[in-house]
Amino acid sequence: MEKVKLGPEPLLYPMPAVLVGAKVDEKPNFMTAAWCGIAASKPPAISVGLHKVRHTLKGINEQGTFSINVPSSDLAQKVDYCGIYSGRKRDKSHLFQVFYGVLETAPLIGDCPVNIECKVIHSLDLGSHILVVGEISETYINEDCLTDKKPDPLKIDPLIYTTGVTQYQRLGEVIGKAFHMGKD
Secondary structure, three states: OOOOOOOOOOOOOOEEOEEEEEEEOOEEEEEEEOOEEEEEEOOEEEEEEEEOOOHHHHHHHHHOEEEEEEOEHHHHHHHHHHHHOOOOOOOOOOOOOEEEOOOOOOEEEOOOOEEEEEEEEEEEEOOOEEEEEEEEEEEEEOHHHEEOOEEOHHHHOEOEEEOOOOEEEOOOOOOOOOOOHHHO
C-alpha cells in the first residue's frame, strides 16, 4: 500500500476527550484536552499537554494540583463547550456537580464516571504547549461502571476525540484479549 506524507503530525488514536480541572482565582475551572495520557506506573502519573495561554494552566501553576475527569459520551456537548470557551470569559464553575478529594484543591466533576486527582511533579516547556505531569493521588469511579469490581470501559463509555476530522466518538467493538491473542 502506498503511503502519503502528512508532515510531522501527532497522529495517535484514540485520543481521550478529558476535562482538566483546576481552581483558578478561587473558582473551579474546566477545560477540554485531548493530549492526555498515562506517564508512569510507579509512582502512578498522568501527563497532559496544555497550550501556554490556557486559563486552567494558571490555576494548575497556582495550586500545584489538577484533576483529569473522564466524561462519558452523554457529556459531549458540555465537553465541547469547555473546549470552545475560556474560563477567562465564561464562568464554567456551575456546569457540573463539583467535589473535592484528598488534595482539597483540585476540583473534580461528579458527572464524570472517572476522576483522577493529581499533584504536579513536573512541567516541561515544549514550545506551544506545557507538558504537565501529575502524580496520581487518588482515582474515583462510579460504582455502576464496575464489573466484578474492575473498571468496565463500556460502562464508562469514555468520550474520544478524533483529530483530523474533528469529531467525538465512543469505543467500538472488542477485537480480542490482550496478552493472549499474540500467543497463537
